[in-house]
Amino acid sequence: MSDLLERLRGRGWRLTAQRRVVAEVLDGDHVHYTADEVHARASERLPEISRATVYNTLGELVLLGEVLEVSTDGRAKRYDPNAHHDHHHLVCSQCGTIRDVHIESDPMSALPEPERFGFEVSEVSVTYRGTCPNCARA
Amino acid sequence: MSDLLERLRGRGWRLTAQRRVVAEVLDGDHVHYTADEVHARASERLPEISRATVYNTLGELVLLGEVLEVSTDGRAKRYDPNAHHDHHHLVCSQCGTIRDVHIESDPMSALPEPERFGFEVSEVSVTYRGTCPNCARA
């Protein structure tokens, strides 16, 4: 994730304590926090960080293509730092847990020309839903 | 859509003017209104209908499997009456327009067992994003 900070500095980002902490919170695999979860974790390291800054920073990371925005349930958006590896999502309908998954076909090529309705299609996301092992036990 | 009303009555639904109007608003192809859009359209025919009733009715239709809930952008959920025909969605990133599309592969079978992480997977949705012809012109 320090790679990330270097890349961003190279793009003219001013490097502040707040941005550094947000980037650190997002470091890891299968990380899919909501903005408020990021804020809570960032506050542990930098208590005075404001909600607005977290929202701003997440928005910038998304625009820069470093983080993906995932909205699985119409509740809070989640932020996925794994933006440089093509993947999809598996979501537990009960507890909301998300896993990154890799699939064996190319869904983009599965959409026939006549079904594109003249759209310039640039992106596809596949979301699987089900019950995770934890919730299945309960 | 009157089929729908019959089906619901058969399931013990009490048939009220409000529910009838909501069902009428949802009639049609490529209909993907937000709850507030449904409310606005329903209000044209039944001015005193309340927001709460629209939300309640939409929620019930979803539970009954007659309408699908679609959250494409983390903004308001949209309601898709085309629940009995398997399909996916093509969304314009600029104006939010949605089209129903049919694809040529089965995305469910594209998720290998080891990528299921012990989940009981029951559902898959594929969302294509791009620019619609209208927005491309502008």
Added chain:
DNA sequence: TCCTACATTGGACAATGTCTAAGTCAAGAA
């Protein structure tokens, strides 16, 4: 027609996200 359980209403409340004005600070210039 009458009853009653179910449906509707309006408004308060909750969750998430956006915006603004004022204060603060990172980083280049001198």
Added chain:
DNA sequence: TTCTTGACTTAGACATTGTCCAATGTAGGA
């Protein structure tokens, strides 16, 4: 190093979307 400036942060007001509740209304069976 210190100065300067425009970008960044902050707190809190506000907006949007959705949920809940107590009071009232009504569909449909008896």
